[in-house]
Amino acid sequence: MPTVAEAPTLRALLGRGDLHLRLEGDENSLDQGALDRPLRWVHSSDLTDPTPFxxxxxxxxxTGTQFQAAADDASVYLAYVRRLSARGVVGLGFGTEVVRDGIPPLLAEACRAEQMPLFEVPYRTPFIAVARAGAEAIAAQSYARRSWALAAQRAISLxxxxxxxxxxxxxxxxxxxxAWVxxxxxxxxxxxxxxxxxEQTVAAELRAEVGVVLRRGARAGSSLRxxxxxxxxxxxxxxGRLRGVIAMAAGDLDQEGRGVVTAVVAMAGLALEQQQGLDRARTLLxxxxxxxxxxxxxxxxxxxxxxxxxxxxxxxILVAMTDAGAARRDAAREWLELRADERGGGLFFGRGDDGLVIVVRVGDDEVLDEFADRFGARIGVADPSGYDAFSGATDQARLARDRGVARVSHFADVARTGVLSVPPSDEARTVAAAALAPLVRHDLDHGTALLETVRTWLANDCSHEATARxxxxxxxxxxxxxxxAERALDSDLSSFAARAEIWAALRLSS
Incomplete structure (x- = not known):
């Protein structure tokens, strides 16, 4: 974030020549950055424990009046400085020649031990002048930040x-x-x-974190390193319908910085919502x-x-059909739009009656694997075809999606399982149950095993010896x-048609 005015710090306050302030000891003995912490106010107090205020x-x-009874007790000074340090005080100024000459050595030792910056305020410099200088610096910084925010929002609006x-x-x-955005x-x-x-490693980790935020689906702001x-x-x-995430390589923003970011988020959100109407028209097309x-x-x-x-x-072409659910439909569509733009006519997609249809050139099916992995979708892929067989290809793709066991299933693999592997309809199951009902009733009434015997007999190519074994x-x-069984079914099982009928009924009812 650009620096538009000198930030109020203890270093800046000590640098005011008109105040004649002097840092006690060597700056190198302090923690790095001790003089550059943000200075939010200047206050005076001679209380033994001013931290509640x-x-x-x-x-x-x-001025040190609280130490008059301490004499040479180093523990009093150390306890005092520790209380200030724990409260987050960034510096201690001692007014000399008011109660005593110079800074008490034991106070200087306590400040060095606690890494507390200690500076002298000479008698000729009233405390009110120091407090006013701090307030002016804070006000100037605040004004500069507000001016920056207004100018930034104007530039962003343009x-x-x-x-x-x-x-x-x-x-x-x-x-x-x-900063990076x-x-x-x-x-x-x-x-x-x-x-x-x-950097690639940073980008990859950031992308993973953004994915977590989007999957959560709730509006939120978050920070990470x-x-x-x-x-x-x-x-x-x-x-529930997030349109994206804005990421900034910036840590804690002040109020003005957050205001600028909020304005951009609002504009970006409005732009994406307006684009949604265009996306809907494109989807229908x-x-x-x-x-x-x-x-x-x-x-x-x-x-x-x-x-x-x-x-x-x-x-x-390869025609594919996927079951990408409604919850991730927008994300899937936007991802496919980007892939289609990259391929310049090498990928087409659109919603059909039974799912999302994706069309790619033969040999370009890696995008299907990538889609399945990214969105956890099942995809069925038809045999290679031309556009004059598109309807048949979509039927193949739907069947491969519904019957395949892999994340990406090809119709050729599903077809090898045979005709009867196709999902049976309710009507077919009803007819199959009716066909087998005589055997079921006979077994229940007479304690026989005709249904199991017929099933085993057909599975063993109608061999009596193999079935017996x-x-x-x-x-x-x-x-x-x-x-x-023939008498119960009133059918001659020596004919191929009768055997095929019972075999199909057994398969459909299993």
């Missing part, structure tokens, strides 16, 4: 009027804060940054093109896609049970 960041002035208002706003914020979209992808200077660099995160959008492609005539879709996105992926019975028992 002090605040952090204050410089205390005293930047928002540029063609790329969002990008210009973020660039101006980075300039005003003199980045915008992550709803998918957790870094879409804009100013300047481009983050990555490899010593402080970052502030601010979410964009409504709770893509869905319409998917519907058009299902007619197996790509003429209209090609013309529109060429004008808007650089065209459709060149055939042969599998069931541990005599082959004549198997023959008798099959005959009883």
């Amino acid at each position: 002090l605040s952090e960041g204050l410089a205390l002035l005293t 930047a928002a009027l540029r063609p790329d208002g969002l990008g210009a706003t973020l660039a101006e914020l980075a300039r005003q804060l003199d 980045g915008l992550f979209d709803a998918a957790g992808t870094l879409t804009r940054e100013h300047p481009s200077s983050l 990555i490899e010593g660099v402080p970052f502030t995160l601010q979410t964009l959008g409504r709770g 893509r869905a319409g093109l998917v519907h058009s492609l299902r007619s197996d005539d790509p003429t209209l879709a090609r013309r529109i896609a060429r004008d808007l996105w650089g065209g459709l992926p060149a055939a042969p 599998a069931l541990g019975v005599h082959r004549h028992t198997v023959r008798a049970r099959i005959a009883a």
Whole structure:
């Protein structure tokens, strides 16, 4: 953040020549930065314990009357300085030649032991002059910060009027804060940054933290440190529908800095909400093109896609279908938009009746694996095809998605499991149950095992010997049970059609 006025510090106060203040001892004996802590006020007190009336960041002035009874008791001085240090006092000024000449040596020793800056206030410099100088410096800093905030907000407002208002706003914020600023979209992808200077390891850890914030889904601001660099995160959008995150390589911001950031967050949120209407129209257009492609005539879709996105992926293509849920639909869409822009017509997507359809060139299917990993989605991929077989390809993709066991399942793998691996309908299950009902009733009424015998018999290619071995019975028992099953079913199981019917019913009912 730019320094627009000298910050009020003990060093700045000691540097005022008109006050004639003198630091006791050597600055090098103090902790580094002890004289550069923010100075929030100057107060005077001769109480033995003034800490109940002090605040952090204050410089205390005293004439030492509280030490008159202490004589040479070093513990009194040490306890006094420790109380001040614990309260957050940044410096102690001793007014000489009022109660005694010079600074008490035991007080100087206690201040050195506690790393408390100690300075002399000569008799000719009234305490009120020191207090007024501190107040003037604080007021000047406050005025300068307010002036900076007003100028920064004006510059940011003007930047928002540029063609790329969002990008210009973020660039101006980075300039005003003199810090790195980045915008992550709803998918957790870094879409804009100013300047481009983050190290890879820092960027990766920051991206992971942004992903956690977005998955949480609640509006929030947070701070963290990555490899010593402080970052502030601010979410964009409504709770449950976050539109992204603004990240800044800045630690604790003062009130004016937070006000500038709040203005940018509001502008960015408004810009993204306005863009939402355009995104909705684009989503509907893509869905319409998917519907058009299902007619197996790509003429209209090609013309529109060429004008808007650089065209459709060149055939042969892979048609995929995913089950990305509504909770992450916006993030998935934004991620796919970025990938489509990168490929310049090499990727197309749109919502269909049964899920999100993704189309890529054959050989470019790595984007499908990346999508599945990022969004935890299941994806079905059809066999390579042309646009004249698009409707069949979407059916294959849906079946592969619903029946596949892998995160990304290909129709060719699902098809190898056979025709009867296709999900049965409720109607098919009803018919199957009716077909097997005579065997079920016979077993219940007579204590037989006709259903299990028929199942084992068909599984062993209708071999009586193999079935007998599998069931541990005599082959004549198997023959008798099959005959009883034929009577119960009123069907001749020696025909292929009858066997296939019962086999299908058994598969559908399992």
